[in-house]
Amino acid sequence: MDSNIMKEKIIHKGAEATLYYGSWFDKEVIFKYRIPKKYRIEELDKTIRNDRTLNEARALIRVKDYGLNVPQVYEIDTKNSIIVMKYIEGEKLRNALESLDNSRKEEIFKEIGRYIAILHMNGHIHGDITTSNIILTKNHKIFFIDFGLHEYSDSIEDKSVDLHLLKRILISTHGKDFNMCFNAFLRGYHQEYCKEATEECRQIIKNIDVIETRGRYVKKEERL
Amino acid sequence: MDSHKKICLGIESTAHTFGVGVLDFEGNVYSLVNDIFTPKEGGLHPVLVKEHHLNNFMITIKNALSKANCSIKDISLIAFSDSPGLGQVLKIGALIARMLSQILKIPIIGVNHCIAHIEIGRLMCNIEDPLTLYVSGGNTIVSAFESARYQIFGETLDLSIGNMLDSFARDAGLAHPGGPKIEKLAQKSNNYLELPYIVKGMDLSFSGLYTAAKRLIESEQYGKNYNLSDVAYSVQETCFAMLTEVTERALAHTEKKEVLLTGGVAANKRLQKMIEYICKEHNARFEVVPLKYAGDNGAMIGWTGILRYKMEGGQKLSDTFIKPKERMDQITVPWRD
Ligand SMILES: Nc1ncnc2c1ncn2[C@@H]1O[C@H](COP(=O)(O)OP(=O)(O)OP(=O)(O)O)[C@@H](O)[C@H]1O
Ligand SMILES: Nc1ncnc2c1ncn2[C@@H]1O[C@H](COP(=O)(O)OP(=O)(O)OP(=O)(O)O)[C@@H](O)[C@H]1O
Ligand SMILES: [Mg+2]
Numbered sequence: 373m374d375s376n377i378m379k380e381k382i383i384h385k386g387a388e389a390t391l392y393y394g395s396w397f398d399k400e401v402i403f404k405y406r407i408p409k410k411y412r413i414e415e416l417d418k419t420i421r422n423d424r425t426l427n428e429a430r431a432l433i434r435v436k437d438y439g440l441n442v443p444q445v446y447e448i449d450t451k452n453s454i455i456v457m458k459y460i461e462g463e464k465l466r467n468a469l470e471s472l473d474n475s476r477k478e479e480i481f482k483e484i485g486r487y488i489a490i491l492h493m494n495g496h497i498h499g500d501i502t503t504s505n506i507i508l509t510k511n512h513k514i515f516f517i518d519f520g521l522h523e524y525s526d527s528i529e530d531k532s533v534d535l536h537l538l539k540r541i542l543i544s545t546h547g548k549d550f551n552m553c554f555n556a557f558l559r560g561y562h563q564e565y566c567k568e569a570t571e572e573c574r575q576i577i578k579n580i581d582v583i584e585t586r587g588r589y590v591k592k593e594e595r596l
Numbered sequence: 597m598d599s600h601k602k603i604c605l606g607i608e609s610t611a612h613t614f615g616v617g618v619l620d621f622e623g624n625v626y627s628l629v630n631d632i633f634t635p636k637e638g639g640l641h642p643v644l645v646k647e648h649h650l651n652n653f654m655i656t657i658k659n660a661l662s663k664a665n666c667s668i669k670d671i672s673l674i675a676f677s678d679s680p681g682l683g684q685v686l687k688i689g690a691l692i693a694r695m696l697s698q699i700l701k702i703p704i705i706g707v708n709h710c711i712a713h714i715e716i717g718r719l720m721c722n723i724e725d726p727l728t729l730y731v732s733g734g735n736t737i738v739s740a741f742e743s744a745r746y747q748i749f750g751e752t753l754d755l756s757i758g759n760m761l762d763s764f765a766r767d768a769g770l771a772h773p774g775g776p777k778i779e780k781l782a783q784k785s786n787n788y789l790e791l792p793y794i795v796k797g798m799d800l801s802f803s804g805l806y807t808a809a810k811r812l813i814e815s816e817q818y819g820k821n822y823n824l825s826d827v828a829y830s831v832q833e834t835c836f837a838m839l840t841e842v843t844e845r846a847l848a849h850t851e852k853k854e855v856l857l858t859g860g861v862a863a864n865k866r867l868q869k870m871i872e873y874i875c876k877e878h879n880a881r882f883e884v885v886p887l888k889y890a891g892d893n894g895a896m897i898g899w900t901g902i903l904r905y906k907m908e909g910g911q912k913l914s915d916t917f918i919k920p921k922e923r924m925d926q927i928t929v930p931w932r933d
Contacts, residue, residue, distance in 0.1 A: 386845070387842075388841075409841075411870040411871075412833065412840070412870070413788060413833050416788065416793070416834065416837055499796060500796075502797065504849060533753065537798070544742055544747035544925075547745075547747075583753065585921070586754065
């Protein structure tokens with residue numbers, strides 16, 4: 373490898389990738405390396421790593437157009453499933469949330485809601501909206517990361533599922549802030565979405581409840 | 597059996613299994629008897645299941661007591677499954693439990709079936725605070741204890757894993773339950789046919805996979821370019837990899853140090869191997885609940901009843917209604933704090 377490119381240390385071992393902090397020419401970067409997962413067969417593993425790497429890199433580049441803060445992509449190595457992207461200095465929302473005061477929490481979630489609405493209105497599904505996939509920077513910017521499960525879709529169902537995932541992570545991980553944060557999120561989402569399509573927005577939000585009563589316990593006589 | 601010990605009788609009646617367990621308040625299980633309704637064809641009809649349970653409950657309870665070497669008079673607590681499940685079937689369990697509680701003048705307590713799966717796993721595997729993957733005919737749930745509840749981190753958005761396997765097996769002409777037969781067939785192949793792999797965050801969807809697998813066995817190529825073993829192998833590899841991915845994502849997110857695999861599908865060796873692999877990667881301890889405690893059984897209901905009884909005492913008879921749709925994350929678990 374080029375001596376201008378260096379992986380310095382592992383900063384995270386996730387379900388999909390191992391993330392290294394390092395340098396790429398004169399830039400501070402993250403190497404998101406989708407390492408082979410030996411629990412699954414090679415054919416499947418290769419396809420998944422390849423697809424997700426390409427998918428994520430493309431999404432990061434596209435969604436920038438809508439004014440979203442996402443890390444800039446510097447290099448894509450599809451052969452080894454590596455994305456080199458800008459290092460975002462800041463704190464994961466997951467860890468930052470507790471120490472923020474309530475008005476700031478509401479402000480942040482309203483803003484997140486606005487951005488997710490913009491994505492959805494343009495047919496982008498994030499695919500894994502969690503508080504681990506949002507970074508807050510020192511100068512109060514909100515960065516969205518982890519677009520590996522990103523999809524293109526205009527369907528109400530896919531958009532509702534996206535919101536449902538956030539709702540559940542807030543319940544399970546930030547239980548006592550759930551109501552305040554999710555309501556603020558929905559306010560921001562609604563406000564933005566309604567600039568274009570009020571009825572569709574209403575349906576997306578309503579459909580979250582429908583998703584919740586599914587899957588749970590499918591009555592056996594209703595099974596296939 | 598030690599006659600000084602306090603004994604609980606647990607009744608499982610949420611679906612096709614009518615199960616009775618006899619155990620003491622320290623968690624020693626003396627007997628476990630299941631009577632499973634198997635439909636001659638097609639799915640489960642609640643009315644038939646109900647009839648089956650009504651016809652068999654007496655003998656099942658008697659067997660459980662005699663195996664435990666005790667008399668009905670030795671019982672000091674009745675626990676029954678009050679949620680979630682088929683309303684008509686839950687009612688039978690509740691009815692029997694109320695009757696015994698009144699006749700014997702002993703306390704009664706209702707138990708959530710999903711939480712019971714986790715609690716019996718914690719007891720039998722001697723595990724403290726696991727991330728649980730609960731995979732069965734009715735459920736596909738990734739859960740962990742967080743802020744006073746068993747939170748659901750991931751679940752299926754449509755079919756449960758067991759339901760998907762059983763349905764596909766039925767379409768392929770295999771007898772119920774299909775899961776074990778698919779496991780056997782899969783061992784004979786390593787020819788992977790591509791199938792939809794659908795993961796959304798920590799949630800899963802199996803309906804696309806089911807439809808595609810079904811299409812494979814209806815295709816003209818079937819029996820020529822590939823056989824049933826190949827399809828079974830491909831189905832297993834795909835759906836278990838999905839389950840493993842979301843479990844790993846939940847593990848990274850919750851940072852738990854233990855993983856528990858339970859439910860009927862936990863019997864599958866290939867799934868066990870995959871989950872074990874990610875546990876090693878994350879330095880987490882891995883346990884599979886022993887088979888007779890992983891499927892539906894009365895001991896899990898009894899044990900969870902005992903845990904709650906020790907904290908809160910019994911329920912008033914008028915409070916012992918059934919809750920067919922109750923979610924595990926709606927219930928407090930005071931014994932975990
Ligand atoms: N560009 C970046 N700048 C700074 N930190 C980052 C960046 N990208 C990722 N991280 C850090 O690494 C963590 C994991 O990243 P990411 O979510 O992309 O990986 P992942 O393997 O998909 O994770 P998982 O599947 O477990 O959600 C993030 O939570 C964040 O803390
Ligand atoms: N070796 C195996 N491989 C895959 N699936 C299996 C295996 N053994 C059993 N199963 C599946 O387990 C399921 C039965 O699970 P279980 O005994 O927990 O009953 P259940 O009533 O479906 O459970 P619950 O009410 O908790 O949802 C069936 O779908 C069956 O095919
Ligand atoms: Mg992530």
